Amino acid sequence: MNQDVIAGCYPCDQQVVAPLPPREDVVHTEHWRVAHAFNSTLPGWLVLLPTRHVTSFTELTPDAAEELGGLVHRLGAALQVVTGCVKTYLMQFSEAEGFSHLHVHLVPRLADHPQEARGPRVFAYLTDDQTRWLTPDERDATALSLRAALAQAHDEAAAHPPRCPGAPLIPRHS
Numbered sequence: 001m002n003q004d005v006i007a008g009c010y011p012c013d014q015q016v017v018a019p020l021p022p023r024e025d026v027v028h029t030e031h032w033r034v035a036h037a038f039n040s041t042l043p044g045w046l047v048l049l050p051t052r053h054v055t056s057f058t059e060l061t062p063d064a065a066e067e068l069g070g071l072v073h074r075l076g077a078a079l080q081v082v083t084g085c086v087k088t089y090l091m092q093f094s095e096a097e098g099f100s101h102l103h104v105h106l107v108p109r110l111a112d113h114p115q116e117a118r119g120p121r122v123f124a125y126l127t128d129d130q131t132r133w134l135t136p137d138e139r140d141a142t143a144l145s146l147r148a149a150l151a152q153a154h155d156e157a158a159a160h161p162p163r164c165p166g167a168p169l170i171p172r173h174s
């Protein structure tokens with residue numbers, strides 16, 4: 001039995017399923033798994049989940065905490081490619097009944113995003129009404145598009161490494 005997960009916790013129960021569909025494993029790192037929110041009506045609403053059951057940021061290992069920034073950065077760029085969003089929202093509460101497993105919401109904010117659903121009110125896109133949820137196929141399709149965008153960004157970064165990473169950003173004048 002994996003000591004890092006707790007039976008009956010939704011993210012933990014998903015964590016031990018293999019193989020996971022793309023919507024539940026858009027991408028993963030050593031310490032994080034990225035899922036498409038199951039109860040979203042907005043394509044691209046992502047949830048970043050620690051692979052261990054933790055309920056606050058302070059319980060993350062230093063390595064897991066350090067991984068988060070780069071992951072948010074890369075996923076934000078992929079969301080811009082896939083959804084055309086102008087920026088992303090980043091939120092963490094983990095307060096819903098049965099969902100205390102730390103989860104970080106990363107949400108695309110589109111140019112034509114309705115005014116009444118901006119800022120914290122973006123949670124209007126999450127609903128208990130299952131008839132309005134994106135279908136599993138729709139969530140899988142978005143997940144696969146995001147994977148492709150992440151892979152392309154990775155390939156481009158590998159093809160064009162910084163020529164002189166140690167060079168000063170501002171030329172010196174003596």
Ligand SMILES: [Zn+2]
Nearest residue numbers: 009012053101
């Ligand atoms: Zn858990």
